[in-house]
Each structure stands twice: as structure tokens, then as C-alpha cells.
Amino acid sequence: MEALQTTSSVSEEARSLRGLPPGPRLPGLVQVGQFVRDRLGMLERCAKRYGEFFTVRFPWETIVFTWNPDAVKQIFSGDPATYFAGQGNNILRPFLGDYSVLLLDGPEHLRQRRLLLPPFHGERMLAYADLIREITLAEIARWPRGRAFPVHPSMQEITLEVIMRAVFGMESGERHDRLRETLKQVLDEGARSILVFLPFLQFDLGGLTPYARFKRRMDEVDRLLFDEIAERRAKGGASGRADILSMLLEVVDEDGQPMTPQELRDELLTLLVAGHETSATSLAWVFYYLLSDTAALARAREEVFRVTGDGPPRPEHVGELRYLDAVVKETARLRPIIVFVARALQQPVELGGYRLPAGVTVAPCIYLTQRRPDLYPEPDRFRPERFLEGRQTPYEYFPFGGGVRRCLGMAFAQYEMKVVLATVLSRLALALPADSDVRPVRRAITLAPSDGTRVIAADVATAH
Ligand code: HEM
Numbered sequence: 217m218e219a220l221q222t223t224s225s226v227s228e229e230a231r232s233l234r235g236l237p238p239g240p241r242l243p244g245l246v247q248v249g250q251f252v253r254d255r256l257g258m259l260e261r262c263a264k265r266y267g268e269f270f271t272v273r274f275p276w277e278t279i280v281f282t283w284n285p286d287a288v289k290q291i292f293s294g295d296p297a298t299y300f301a302g303q304g305n306n307i308l309r310p311f312l313g314d315y316s317v318l319l320l321d322g323p324e325h326l327r328q329r330r331l332l333l334p335p336f337h338g339e340r341m342l343a344y345a346d347l348i349r350e351i352t353l354a355e356i357a358r359w360p361r362g363r364a365f366p367v368h369p370s371m372q373e374i375t376l377e378v379i380m381r382a383v384f385g386m387e388s389g390e391r392h393d394r395l396r397e398t399l400k401q402v403l404d405e406g407a408r409s410i411l412v413f414l415p416f417l418q419f420d421l422g423g424l425t426p427y428a429r430f431k432r433r434m435d436e437v438d439r440l441l442f443d444e445i446a447e448r449r450a451k452g453g454a455s456g457r458a459d460i461l462s463m464l465l466e467v468v469d470e471d472g473q474p475m476t477p478q479e480l481r482d483e484l485l486t487l488l489v490a491g492h493e494t495s496a497t498s499l500a501w502v503f504y505y506l507l508s509d510t511a512a513l514a515r516a517r518e519e520v521f522r523v524t525g526d527g528p529p530r531p532e533h534v535g536e537l538r539y540l541d542a543v544v545k546e547t548a549r550l551r552p553i554i555v556f557v558a559r560a561l562q563q564p565v566e567l568g569g570y571r572l573p574a575g576v577t578v579a580p581c582i583y584l585t586q587r588r589p590d591l592y593p594e595p596d597r598f599r600p601e602r603f604l605e606g607r608q609t610p611y612e613y614f615p616f617g618g619g620v621r622r623c624l625g626m627a628f629a630q631y632e633m634k635v636v637l638a639t640v641l642s643r644l645a646l647a648l649p650a651d652s653d654v655r656p657v658r659r660a661i662t663l664a665p666s667d668g669t670r671v672i673a674a675d676v677a678t679a680h
Contacts, residue, residue, distance in 0.1 A: 234569065234570050234571070235570065235571065236271045236278070236280065236570065236572065236576070237266065237267075237269035237270050237271050237280055237568075237570050238266045238270060238271065239262060239266060239270045239271035239272055239273065240262065240272065240273075244273050244274050244275040245275060247272055247273055247274060248274050248275070251272065251274075252658075255555060255658070255663075256555065256583060256656065256663070258272075259281065259555070259556075259581060259583060259584055260584070262281065263281075263283060263581075263584050268282055268283055268284040268287070268568065269281070269282050269284065269287070269567070269568045269570060277577055278575075278576050278577065279558065279576075279577045279578075279579050280567070280570070280572060280576055280577070280578050280579065281556065281579045281581045281584070282567070282568060282578065282579070282580060282581065283580075283581045283584035283585040283588065284568055284585075285585065285591075285609065285611040285612050286568075286611070287567050287568045287580070288580040288585060288611040288614070288618070289609075289611040290567060291559055291567070291578055291580055291618075291619070292580070292610065292611065292614075292618035292619035292622075293619060294559075294565075294619070296321070296322065296325070296326070296619075296620050297322060297562060298561060298562050298563050298565065299559035299560075299561065299562075299578070299619075300321040300322075300559060300560045300561075300562055301321065301557070301558065301559050301560075301621045302318065302319045302320045302321040302325055303319075303321060303560055304558050304560060304577070305318045305319050306319060308489065310430075310434070311402070311406065311434065311485065311489065312482055312485050312486050312489060313478065313481065313482035313485065314482065315328060315478060315479040315482040315483065316328075316482045316483065316485070316486040317329055317332060317483060317486055317624070318486050318489075318490060325620075326620065327469060328479070328483065329620065329624070330469070331464070331467050331469060331475060331479075331483075332464070332483060332624055333624065334463065334467065335460045335463040335464065336460075336624050336625060336627060336628055337627070338627040338631075340458075341534075341627055341628060341631040342531040342532075342534075343458035343531075344378070344382045344458070344628075344631065344632070344635075345529065345530060345531035345533075345534055345631075345635050346530070346531065347378070347381055347382055348374075348378055348382070348631075348632055348635040348636060348639075349528050349529060349530075349635055349639050351374055351377045351378055351381070352374055352528075352635070352636050352639040352640065353528060353639060353643070355370055355373055355374050355377075356370075356639070356640055356643060356644060356673075358370075359644070359673050360673070361673055361674055361675065362672065362673075362674060363672065364649040364670040364671065364672050365670060365671070365673075366500075366667060366668025366669060366670050366671075367499075367500055367503050367668065367669050367670075367671050368496065368497065368500040368664065368665065368668035368669055369668060371495075371496040371497075371499040371500055371636070372492070372493070372496040374496070374499075374636060375491070375492050375493075375495040375496040375499070375632070376396065376399070376400065376403075376492050376496075377396075378495075378632060379487065379488050379491055379492055380392060380395070380396055381459070382458075382459055382460065382628075383459065383460045383461065383484065383487050383488070383491070384441075384444065384459065384460075384461050384484055385448070385457055385459025385460070385461045385462050386444060391440055391443065391444060394436070394440060395437065395440040395441070395444075398433050398436050398437050398440070399437060399488065401433055402430065402433050402434065402437065403488075403489075403492065403493070405426070405429075405430065406660065437485075438481065441481050441484060441485075442477055442481060444461075445461070445465075445477050445480050445481065446477065448461065448462065448465060449465055449477075460487070461480070461484060464480055464483065465480070487624075487625065490623070490624075490625060491625045491628070491629065493659070493660065493662060494553060494554070494629065494662060495625075495629045495632055495633065497553045497659065497662045497663075497664045497665075498544075498547070498548060498553055498629070498633060499633055499636060499637070500664065500665050500668060500669045501547050501551045501553065501664075501665060501669070502543060502544055502547045502633065502637060503646070503669045503671060504648070504654055504665050504669045505543070505546070505547050505550065505551070505598045506543055506547075506637075507646055507647060507648045507669075507671060508598065508648060509598055512543060512598070512600055515539055516539055516540055516543055516637075516641060517641050519537060519538070519539045519540060520537065520540065520638050520641045520642050521642070523536045523537055523638075524638060524642055527642070528638070528639045528642045528643065529634075529635055529638040529639060529642065533638070534631060534634055534635060534638070537634050537638055538604065539600065539604070540634050540637055540638060541603070541630070541634060542600035542601065542602070542603035542604050543600045543637075544630060544633050544634060544637070545600070545603040545613075546598060546599060546600040546602060546603055547598075548615035549586045549592065549602075549613060549615065550586070550587075550596075550598055551656065551663070552582040552583055552586060552615045552663075553615075553662040553663055553664070554582065554615070554617075554661065554662060555581065555582060555583045555663065556579045556580060556581040556582055556583065557579065557580055557582065557614075557617040557618070557621070558577050558578070558579045559577065559578050559579075559621075560575070560576075560577045561573070561574050561575065561576050561577070561578060562574055565578070580614065580618070582614055582615055582617075585611075585612060585613075585614070586612075586613060586614075586615070588612075591608070591612050610622075616629075642676070643675070643676055644673045644674065644675060644676060645673070645674045645675075645676055646671045646672070646673050646674075647671065647672050648669075648670070648671060648672075649670055649671075649672055652667070652670060653666075653667070654666055654667055654669065
């Protein structure tokens with residue numbers, strides 16, 4: 217059942233529908249406070265008390281959460297003109313720009329998405345294995361041996377460099393180094409505080425405010441990116457290169473129009489923001505769960521050595537790493553770094569026996585759905601075998617969201633994570649320190665391990 221007609225033509229069935237689902241009756245600001253402090257706890261309490269549909273009220277937004285797979289299916293396969301996702305990301309506009317696929321809705325969103333899709337097809341990923349492996353080897357060569365250190369910052373270094381090289385296609389050199397440094401500063405500031413993104417705090421005061429600093433850095437990022445785009449276009453687009461910018465330089469829309477420099481710049485920054493921290497945090501969680509489970513770790517290492525032989529992984533190995541694939545998937549089930557996705561209703565909709573008015577946001581909850589005991593027996597247990605034994609529908613398992621908004625970088629991220637993990641496992645024996653104590657903490661929009669997943673590394677040769 218899709219969007220309703222006008223009130224005068226509402227059916228008998230619709231008349232019998234209830235209004236918004238139940239939810240906490242506390243004032244909006246208190247609900248915001250609870251949500252910011254402990255969103256998983258709040259979602260769990262609401263699910264227990266109110267069931268598969270519940271309403272959370274913020275002063276600026278009413279959100280109906282669901283963890284019912286039929287409702288998730290209805291939302292993900294619904295008309296994109298009814299379910300808007302882009303406007304909710306508006307706060308990122310000063311960084312990502314007006315053409316960002318993350319911010320658009322309707323036909324403009326579909327246009328950008330169609331242009332971006334081809335370079336992200338699964339089979340293209342093979343081209344990146346060697347690059348990701350080399351970046352990983354260079355990073356782990358710097359890891360200390362025999363004492364605990366957090367892997368999360370190191371994963372950020374790897375995923376940033378992967379984006380600089382595989383997505384932007386930038387070779388080492390002065391422009392690469394300056395862009396990398398400036399982006400790190402901007403991303404770090406954005407992850408620590410969203411204040412620079414709030415419109416009412418965007419004033420300059422002679423260049424002294426955090427916003428002024430942010431603006432200066434963004435001007436530098438733009439200059440470097442536009443220079444790179446112009447130089448590459450002048451050299452003739454892809455010319456045998458496999459990076460994503462090279463491919464985007466060649467795509468044309470239905471009218472035969474290529475992407476403009478501004479569109480290219482906006483999408484490159486979107487891919488960076490959507491793909492850097494998410495992949496790094498996911499990897500940090502995979503290390504945590506894998507190292508917490510001796511049997512899973514032994515099985516993963518055995519697979520890596522059997523498939524890759526003595527050396528680190530090559531492109532043809534990645535598809536063979538089935539248990540590692542299951543480890544990555546089970547980690548994303550148990551600890552999705554994005555807890556829910558959101559769609560703002562542009563028309564009234566019937567969902568799960570409720571009649572929801574336009575203006576309400578519906579939120580398929582990744583975290584709650586993926587811990588349903590009927591779908592995942594012993595849901596709190598890390599058991600990668602689940603993903604070797606059965607298949608889940610895209611409405612029962614959706615760490616990358618769904619429908620026309622599903623993560624564009626899903627295949628890229630899963631491939632990258634497997635290459636990084638296999639490379640690390642092929643070279644190092646890892647363990648968690650005895651005092652390891654990890655909780656999920658909020659970092660920008662993701663939930664990250666509180667201690668950055670501290671590990672102790674030893675070279676494989678010395679570990680045997
Ligand atoms: C493990 C890592 C990642 C996770 C968990 C993740 C998760 C997500 C989620 C939950 C969404 C929202 C989907 C929705 O609203 O239904 C999304 C969107 C998106 N992701 Fe990812 N992502 C990851 C890595 C990446 C990478 C590596 C890239 C690109 C290089 C990327 C690019 C995007 C883009 C462009 C969108 C917006 C799609 C649209 O609005 O049409 N992501 N991602």
C-alpha cells in the first residue's frame with residue numbers, strides 16, 4: 217500500500233487506521249538529550265515497550281522508527297517522490313555542495329546517482345586490490361610490535377589514502393600531500409563538532425571564528441580539486457586509468473552531457489565523506505570482534521593462508537575469502553556503524569496499520585532489525601557462520617541502507633575491508649590487550665569503538 221489519496225477519498229480501511237505509533241511522552245528536548253547520550257539504549261527501550269513501530273519526537277522532527285521487515289520493504293521499494301532522503305543531510309551542504317548525491321532528492325538525485333553508478337559495479341573492484349594491499353602494507357610497517365595501540369586511527373589513514381588514490385586517482389606529489397593534509401584537518405574538525413555546519417554559527421568575524429577557518433580550508437580543497445579535474449580533463453579523461461574520477465570524466469547523461477567541474481568536485485567530496493570514516497570505523501569493529509573470538513580468528517587466519525599462500529592477497533584471491541566475507545558481514549549486523557536510515561514523507565502513507573501524515577520521517581532501524589531473534593537466533597552473539605548458512609533479504613539485513621538510496625560504495629567498502637584484513641592477517645598475529653574494554657561511542661554520525669580497538673601486534677614469523 218503506497219501513498220494515500222486526498223482525505224475525501226480515504227477508504228474504509230484507512231479510516232480504521234490509527235494515528236502515529238506510540239512513543240515516549242517526554243518533552244522533545246528531553247528526547248533529544250536521551251538520544252544524543254545513548255541512542256542504542258533509547259531505541260532498545262522503545263522497541264521493548266512499544267513494539268515494532270514507535271514515534272520519537274524532537275522539537276524539529278517527528279520520527280517513526282520501525283524494525284518490521286515488511287515495513288522496511290515498503291519504505292525501500294516505495295516511490296522516491298514520496299520518501300525523501302536528501303533533505304535530511306542538508307547540514308552538509310557547505311562542505312559537499314549543491315550537486316552532492318547525498319543531498320538531492322527526486323529526478324536530480326536519480327540523475328547524479330545514474331552517473332555515479334557505473335564505476336562502482338562489483339567487477340570493477342578487482343582493479344583496486346593491489347593498490348589497497350600496498351597502502352595497507354605501508355601502514356602496518358609503522359605499527360609498533362608487542363605493545364597495545366589503537367587501530368582505528370591507522371584504519372583512517374588507510375581508507376583516506378585509498379580514496380585519494382582509487383577514487384580521486386591522485387598520484388603522490390605536492391598536490392596530493394596538500395589535499396590530504398587539508399582534508400584531514402577539515403574531516404577531523406567536522407567529526408569532532410558539527411558546529412561549523414550550523415547555518416546560524418556561520419559568520420566570519422575577520423577570519424577568527426571556527427567557521428572562518430573551515431571556509432579557508434575548504435577554499436584550499438576546492439582550488440586543489442578543481443586544478444586536478446582541469447588537468448585530468450586536459451589529458452583526456454580515463455586514458456587507461458582505473459580510478460573513479462577518470463571514469464566519471466568520461467560519463468555522459470541521457471542528453472550526452474558530461475559532468476561539470478562543479479558536479480565532479482561535489483561528488484568527489486561526497487564519496488570521501490560517505491566512504492572514509494565509515495570504512496575505517498567498520499574495520500575497527502571487525503578487528504574487535506574477530507580478535508575477541510579465538511575460534512573465528514583461527515578460522516580466518518587459516519583461510520587467508522590457504523587462499524593467499526605465503527604472500528599478501530592478490531585480486532583473484534578476494535572472492536575466495538568466504539569466511540572473511542562472513543566476518544565482515546556479521547560485524548556489520550551486530551554493530552552497524554549507522555544505526556538507522558531516514559526518509560521524510562512527502563505524502564501521507566499507511567505503514568504497519570498506522571496512517572502517517574506528510575512531514576513525518578520514517579526510519580528503518582538497522583540496529584534493531586538486525587538483532588531480531590526470529591531472524592538471528594542468539595542475536596547478541598558474534599557468529600559469522602550465519603552468513604555462510606543462509607541468505608537474508610535486503611529488508612532483514614541492510615547495514616548499507618536500501619532502495620534507490622542504498623550505499624553506492626557498498627561493493628567498494630566490502631572489497632576494501634577484505635583486502636585490508638587479509639593483508640594484515642597475512643603479515644601479523646594480533647591480540648586484544650587483557651584490559652580491553654570497548655563500548656560504542658558516537659563519532660559524527662557513526663558509532664565507533666570507544667578505545668579505537670587497541671591491539672597488540674607481532675610479526676607472523678616471530679609469532680609461530
Ligand atoms: C563500511 C562502510 C560503509 C557503510 C557502513 C556505509 C553505509 C551507508 C548508508 C547506511 C547509507 C545510506 C543509505 C540509505 O539511506 O538507504 C550510505 C549512502 C551512501 N554511501 Fe555508503 N557506506 C560505507 C562506505 C561507502 C563508501 C566506501 C562509499 C564511496 C566510496 C560510499 C558512498 C555512499 C554514497 C555516495 C551514499 C549516498 C547514496 C544516495 O543517496 O543515493 N559509502 N552508505
